[in-house]
Amino acid sequence: MKIKQYFILLVALLGITTVNAEMMDVSCVYETTEKFNEDGEGHHHFAETKPAKWFFWRKGKEVEVLNAAKNFGEKWTLTSKQEVMYQALYHDKKFLLDFQPADLKILGKQTNWDVKKTLLPKSLLKSLTQKQTAKFNDYKMIRYEGEVAGIQYQIDWLPELELPSRVVKKALNKQVITELKELFPLDKTPYKQFETEKYDDMDYADIGDNESHPVVAQLQKNTGIGYFHQH
Numbered sequence: 001m002k003i004k005q006y007f008i009l010l011v012a013l014l015g016i017t018t019v020n021a022e023m024m025d026v027s028c029v030y031e032t033t034e035k036f037n038e039d040g041e042g043h044h045h046f047a048e049t050k051p052a053k054w055f056f057w058r059k060g061k062e063v064e065v066l067n068a069a070k071n072f073g074e075k076w077t078l079t080s081k082q083e084v085m086y087q088a089l090y091h092d093k094k095f096l097l098d099f100q101p102a103d104l105k106i107l108g109k110q111t112n113w114d115v116k117k118t119l120l121p122k123s124l125l126k127s128l129t130q131k132q133t134a135k136f137n138d139y140k141m142i143r144y145e146g147e148v149a150g151i152q153y154q155i156d157w158l159p160e161l162e163l164p165s166r167v168v169k170k171a172l173n174k175q176v177i178t179e180l181k182e183l184f185p186l187d188k189t190p191y192k193q194f195e196t197e198k199y200d201d202m203d204y205a206d207i208g209d210n211e212s213h214p215v216v217a218q219l220q221k222n223t224g225i226g227y228f229h230q231h
Helices: 002-014 101-106 113-118 122-127 204-209 216-221
Strands: 026-040 043-048 052-059 062-067 072-078 084-090 095-099 129-136 139-148 151-158 163-171 174-185 200-203
Touching: 072 113, 084 101, 095 204, 122 139, 122 151, 129 151, 200 204
Parallel strands: 095 200
Antiparallel strands: 026 043, 026 052, 026 174, 052 062, 062 072, 072 084, 084 095, 129 139, 139 151, 151 163, 163 174
16 A cells, blocks of 8 residues: 555656556657757758658557558567567568567667656656646646756656657757657557568577578668657
């Protein structure tokens, strides 16, 4: 009981509330844009990348993302041992690469499940200042602002969904903006996940024995999708 009371107090301090104990299963479309400050003679010029659209699905103990071209995705699954498994999904080649928790540990890529399912660490919100509240669609939105480790943040947080609707990060001459463009309950989304049951699959530990595989040569070229790789 004491642990439960402490958890409720912590949630209240963070300004994070949920309608249900379980997070809502959702389907989202986000866009991430990068802006660069290019200094010229006597003027400042901001170069902006084309918005990169990406898809996000959250269902129970699974989180999946997909790029705009729909040829590459990533999936994280929380196991019964509270460990995280990762899959790199090559949809255009109907191939997937499995990373066990031990593989991620060896690679120094241990995954924080809470960050994956909410897209950012809640400890970050605690480090920022709550500025205002508003509405995003029919959901309450709380804006947080502040600076952490030399990075300026502005985060519009949806406490009922435990997801951001907008994240702005400013550091030196670079600005990264991620915005929620579409939001659906998972059972009503027009954006369906790929069926991967019939994909060819390989364990990461077996890559060394399969260097001639056509996908293996591309593994180092993929850097991930959207906001997940902007931290």
